[in-house]
Amino acid sequence: MTRDRDERSDYQRIYAMVDSIPRGCVATYGQIAEEAGLPGHARQVGYAMRHLPEGTALPWHRVINAKGEISPRPGSGYPSQRRLLRAEGVRFDRRGRVDLKRFGWKPDF
DNA sequence: ATAATGACTTTCA
DNA sequence: TTGAAAGCCATTA
Numbered sequence: 001m002t003r004d005r006d007e008r009s010d011y012q013r014i015y016a017m018v019d020s021i022p023r024g025c026v027a028t029y030g031q032i033a034e035e036a037g038l039p040g041h042a043r044q045v046g047y048a049m050r051h052l053p054e055g056t057a058l059p060w061h062r063v064i065n066a067k068g069e070i071s072p073r074p075g076s077g078y079p080s081q082r083r084l085l086r087a088e089g090v091r092f093d094r095r096g097r098v099d100l101k102r103f104g105w106k107p108d109f
Numbered sequence: 110a111t112a113a114t115g116a117c118t119t120t121c122a
Numbered sequence: 123t124t125g126a127a128a129g130c131c132a133t134t135a
Contacts, residue, residue: 046116071116
């Protein structure tokens with residue numbers, strides 16, 4: 001995975017950003033990518049998440065797409081993410097969408 | 110090396 | 123409001 005000498009490269013930044021998301025908040029892929037210094041790399045953020053091990057301590061469940069919904073990923077983890085977010089105080093509306101206006105994470109730089 | 114893929118985003122209809 | 127199309131770029135084959 002090209003992580004032999006570029007350990008603190010893009011992926012590490014992405015992971016750091018995700019890990020910096022406060023509890024009870026959510027951030028979009030594009031937001032993370034942009035704040036991580038990777039404008040337009042929203043997809044790569046998703047790639048990074050997909051490569052995460054199952055036992056990761058990273059709060060990947062706080063990362064959602066621009067629509068405010070959970071991104072449809074393969075396998076089953078959708079209900080898990082929904083449950084985790086709800087356990088943190090994030091409210092979902094009828095359609096299963098999160099109000100980014102209220103729960104959207106504001107990076108402090 | 111090129112081609113296909115995807116846990117995205119934005120814009121237009 | 124929804125949905126389709128194009129743009130985007132690292133990763134995979």
